[in-house]
Amino acid sequence: MLKRLSQVFLFSVSFTVILMGCNKDIPEPETNSRLSPVNGLYIVEPIPVTTVMAEGPRDFFVKHIVQGNDVLIECIVDGVSFRSSSETKAKFVVYVDGKKTEEVSAAAFKVRNLPAGIHHIKLEVVKDDHSSYFLTKEFAVQIQ
Structure with a gap:
């Protein structure tokens, strides 16, 4: 019994020493970066970062x-309006089977009088001046 207890004690001490020895031995990342950290720089307030792609909505449903x-x-498109008086006015360009239809x-509309069969519908959100928001959704429907 004493021998077993001493083995458990030695194992736990060895395990603890191994764990304590490894916690400060963190390897440095292997990169060829020419950037170096800037010491003494304190940001008082967040700096906004914008790009051309960040303007407008990012997704729609x-x-x-x-x-x-x-x-x-x-459709639900966050960040745009379909009212003519809005500054962020947008519209949908509707394609049916690869052809622009309207x-x-x-935000809600009907695609009318589709013939029987499977049709691929693509919606593209564009600004009122026809410049793109780079948002598209595609889906297929089956007309009986």
């Missing part, structure tokens, strides 16, 4: 329902 030969589409200035 689409829900669609097939009703006979029509497809009802509802431009829509509403």
